[in-house]
Amino acid sequence: MTFYPMLDTPTTRYSVQPGTGFLDEGYLKATGSQHESVDFNAITGGDTDLGDPVYVVEGGTVRAAFWHKGIGGIVLIEHPDGSEAHYWHLRDIHVRKGSYLNAGDLIGQVGKGGRGQWYAHLHFGVRKKAGQLAADHWPSTHIKDPVKCAAFIREHYHEPLAWLEARNAKKRIDDLQAQRGEPTRVLMNEQEITGQLVQVHGNGFTIDARTNPVRIYTNDPDVGSIPATPQKAP
């Protein structure tokens, strides 16, 4: 089982879905495409991670942040070593192109693709050299031969789990917790909610109420609701 702090919820347990690893043969068999990334999903399965916060693993500059009608929310981050991490299928995007992010900053929330066509998951990959490939580049669209396509992917993409491990991503959860400090108390719909303040944006806030069985994501505390489970995408 794998857990990385780029996904962080009260369950704090994610794994790479079977058949969705880097250059996974199962993925090729099922879809006819080579998979250049990994798909992270909550071990609780299905859409149980819909809306879960996604944090950037390492500091870097946002090179792209936009909605794609098929892929859903896309965020690309260029890191100091020149590599470029991409986060796909996000339901919401909390960053803008050109911004600098610190490790652990919230970039978005797990989604289901542009048309809600998949179970919620995070598609995470790393290109070796930033700016070489389009934000929505999908190698199998361009290289039909699976062997040549795999060779292209090995040349242009890092193995994502190795990239994460090299950054000690597995061990950073305590650091992130420490950065965020003590739990914050807020009043919503006359109910007191205690949780970690993840990011303040505009006149609203985002709370990861990891100490409670609820999570709250809203820009307006006055109209916020308290869902028992993550809210469905509109």
Ligand SMILES: [Zn+2]
């Ligand atoms: Zn994927």
